Amino acid sequence: MTRIMVAIGVICLWSATASAHHSFTAEFDINKPVKMSGTITMVRWPNPHGWIYIDVKGDDGKVVNWAFETAAANALYRRGTRPEDFPVGTQVTIDGFLARNGTPTATSGKLMFADGRAITIGAGAVAGEQK
Amino acid sequence: MRMPKVAMGLLLSVAAVTALSAQAVSRTTASAAIPRLADGRPDLQGIWQARSRAAYDVEDHPARFGMPAGRSVIDTLTIPYQPWAAMKQRENFEQRAKADPLVECFLPGVPRIMYMEHPFQIFQMRDAVAMTFEWQQVFRLIYTNGTGPSTPLQFWMGDSRGRWDGDTFVVDVTNHNDRTWFDMAGNFHSDALHVLERYTMLDADTIRYQATIEDPKVFTRPWTITVPLARQREMGRVLEYQCRAEMEEAKGDFKADPRTWYQDGSAPVPPLPSEPRSTTAAAPQGQIPRTADGKPEISGFTEADAGGANWGFEPHNEPFTPGGRGVLVDPKTGGLPYQPWARAEKQDRTTPGRGYDDPTAHCFAGGVPRSLYVPSPFYIIQTPAYVVILLERMSWRIIPLDGRAHLPDTIRLWQGDSLGRWDRDTLVVETKNLNGKTWLNEVGDVISHAATVIERFTPVSASLMQYEATVNDPVVFTRPWTIAMPLKRNPKGELLEVACLEDNQDLLHLKDVKERGIQ
Numbered sequence: 001m002t003r004i005m006v007a008i009g010v011i012c013l014w015s016a017t018a019s020a021h022h023s024f025t026a027e028f029d030i031n032k033p034v035k036m037s038g039t040i041t042m043v044r045w046p047n048p049h050g051w052i053y054i055d056v057k058g059d060d061g062k063v064v065n066w067a068f069e070t071a072a073a074n075a076l077y078r079r080g081t082r083p084e085d086f087p088v089g090t091q092v093t094i095d096g097f098l099a100r101n102g103t104p105t106a107t108s109g110k111l112m113f114a115d116g117r118a119i120t121i122g123a124g125a126v127a128g129e130q131k
Numbered sequence: 132m133r134m135p136k137v138a139m140g141l142l143l144s145v146a147a148v149t150a151l152s153a154q155a156v157s158r159t160t161a162s163a164a165i166p167r168l169a170d171g172r173p174d175l176q177g178i179w180q181a182r183s184r185a186a187y188d189v190e191d192h193p194a195r196f197g198m199p200a201g202r203s204v205i206d207t208l209t210i211p212y213q214p215w216a217a218m219k220q221r222e223n224f225e226q227r228a229k230a231d232p233l234v235e236c237f238l239p240g241v242p243r244i245m246y247m248e249h250p251f252q253i254f255q256m257r258d259a260v261a262m263t264f265e266w267q268q269v270f271r272l273i274y275t276n277g278t279g280p281s282t283p284l285q286f287w288m289g290d291s292r293g294r295w296d297g298d299t300f301v302v303d304v305t306n307h308n309d310r311t312w313f314d315m316a317g318n319f320h321s322d323a324l325h326v327l328e329r330y331t332m333l334d335a336d337t338i339r340y341q342a343t344i345e346d347p348k349v350f351t352r353p354w355t356i357t358v359p360l361a362r363q364r365e366m367g368r369v370l371e372y373q374c375r376a377e378m379e380e381a382k383g384d385f386k387a388d389p390r391t392w393y394q395d396g397s398a399p400v401p402p403l404p405s406e407p408r409s410t411t412a413a414a415p416q417g418q419i420p421r422t423a424d425g426k427p428e429i430s431g432f433t434e435a436d437a438g439g440a441n442w443g444f445e446p447h448n449e450p451f452t453p454g455g456r457g458v459l460v461d462p463k464t465g466g467l468p469y470q471p472w473a474r475a476e477k478q479d480r481t482t483p484g485r486g487y488d489d490p491t492a493h494c495f496a497g498g499v500p501r502s503l504y505v506p507s508p509f510y511i512i513q514t515p516a517y518v519v520i521l522l523e524r525m526s527w528r529i530i531p532l533d534g535r536a537h538l539p540d541t542i543r544l545w546q547g548d549s550l551g552r553w554d555r556d557t558l559v560v561e562t563k564n565l566n567g568k569t570w571l572n573e574v575g576d577v578i579s580h581a582a583t584v585i586e587r588f589t590p591v592s593a594s595l596m597q598y599e600a601t602v603n604d605p606v607v608f609t610r611p612w613t614i615a616m617p618l619k620r621n622p623k624g625e626l627l628e629v630a631c632l633e634d635n636q637d638l639l640h641l642k643d644v645k646e647r648g649i650q
Contacts, residue, residue: 021491021492021494021505021524021631021637022486022489022491022492022573022637022638022641023483023486023489023492023573023574023641024451024452025451025452025481025483025486026482026483026484026485026486026487026492026641026644027483027486027637027640027641027644028451030450030451044634046630046633046634047628047629047630047631047634048494048629048631048634048635048637049634049636049637051636067636069636069637072629073284074507074523074627074629075506077282077284077627078627097451099640100483100640100644100649101640101643101644101647101649103640103643105640
């Protein structure tokens with residue numbers, strides 16, 4: 001399966017978003033970290049959060065479109081990230097945490113391109129960082 | 132008939148004098164007719180509302196249910212649509228009961244916000260003009276500092292840059308998205324929209340508002356809306372119509388907690404035992420910029436160095452939540468001085484099912500003091516009579532400095548009723564009339580309608596203010612408490628729009644978690 005459950009230790013290096021308008025612990029499950037690879041099908045760039053959609057092929061060959069929530073468009077913009085940085089069709093790997101409600105939804109941390117470049121699209125906040 | 136030279140000369144002199152005095156009178160009348168600021172510019176400040184049926188349909192239209200008949204407000208009488216767009220407008224019209232973005236309380240866009248049947252207030256500084264609207268507490272921040280749009284981003288309300296053309300205030304509005312309409316009749320545009328607005332004072336109580344609309348994707352040529360704005364002299368202040376919050380409450384999608392919100396029969400709020408004293412020393416004279424009247428100059432783009440206050444007032448460092456240094460300065464130990472019921476409620480609010488109950492998850496206004504320490508910047512407008520805080524999350528606080536009394540107890544507002552005064556170099560703001568429906572932060576700290584919030588803004592340098600907020604809420608706490616944090620000013624900063632409820636997918640997830648009891 002493409003989805004890889006990553007070590008709990010990673011959690012300590014990563015935490016939720018700037019510009020949050022809702023409780024992350026209520027919507028997403030800290031005990032369900034994920035890392036998925038797939039192809040970008042759509043990028044939405046609004047506030048209070050943007051969304052990057054990727055087609056992920058499971059071990060059974062079935063393709064599921066996953067929605068990864070990003071930081072607010074304004075927060076990403078002020079960090080220098082642009083929607084054009086994520087062309088549709090690009091192969092990427094995103095890590096994050098699953099939504100509690102069981103839908104193919106997750107909050108995101110880092111997005112990695114095939115050439116090794118990485119962009120923090122979620123919080124980018126390391127636990128303990130002050131906002 | 133020949134006239135003697137002397138008589139002719141006399142007549143000419145009289146005529147000249149008469150003409151001159153007529154000119155003088157006319158100039159005096161013109162300048163007396165409209166108020167002006169010290170720099171000679173027309174003073175557009177005050178509370179205004181369009182006098183027009185344009186909000187229903189900008190074209191000539193018969194009466195329909197919920198839509199009185201009205202005359203066209205556009206120069207071409209009808210909108211010069213391209214053929215495909217005329218068909219699309221008819222489709223919009225048929226679907227308007229559901230398709231009008233205002234049905235969902237979304238941001239109305241420009242020019243529509245200008246002629247809706249809701250009042251708004253104009254505040255005027257040298258570098259910026261602000262408009263604060265009753266509808267959803269939306270605002271427009273129009274920079275008048277000679278800059279153009281600083282981003283390629285699209286906004287619901289566009290990007291507004293103003294300049295003066297003689298006595299007319301001209302505003303270039305660009306960077307529109309394609310999701311707003313011109314009226315309830317489905318008249319629409321694309322993201323190629325460009326709006327050029329002209330505000331001309333005809334007399335002290337009337338502004339002629341004109342908006343020239345260009346959109347080569349949708350129209351065959353530019354067209355112009357003209358609507359009079361009438362001064363609302365009897366209206367002491369713009370209050371609020373939080374459309375979405377009212378709608379969700381009416382539908383049962385948001386339930387206020389009867390223990391905290393104001394209702395008839397709520398016990399009267401006791402007065403503060405004593406006004407809190409600031410723990411911050413003000414800057415020595417000369418260290419901070421000042422306005423023409425000698426008050427500290429505090430306007431412009433500002434961000435709280437909030438110490439993680441939106442995730443708790445005490446020091447915290449848990450995974451999945453931004454950390455915080457702790458901002459509670461009184462009491463110094465023991466945390467917030469909760470009454471037992473409120474402490475239990477705060478704990479309950481940290482369970483996943485309660486995430487849905489936080490009003491900011493619904494994109495409602497943050498309340499006071501939370502609006503200032505959510506992780507979004509704000510812009511302060513300062514005039515001799517007002518301090519206005521424009522919050523990037525598309526809400527505002529108007530703080531009059533004229534010594535008026537608070538609103539009647541029965542008027543309860545999401546952002547409360549704030550009154551300000553200068554205490555030497557500190558701006559002291561007292562807020563009452565809160566509705567008790569807000570949370571203090573994402574971890575569920577509790578505040579009720581009974582709260583009085585005293586905020587103190589003390590400039591300590593040109594780029595830094597110290598901020599303190601003391602909350603006295605006898606329904607929730609056993610004693611008053613105070614948080615403090617620095618506010619950082621950035622003269623180069625600009626607000627970006629946060630259209631929140633327009634694309635709020637999180638609420639559906641949170642509702643799911645709540646309704647299914649997911650842990």
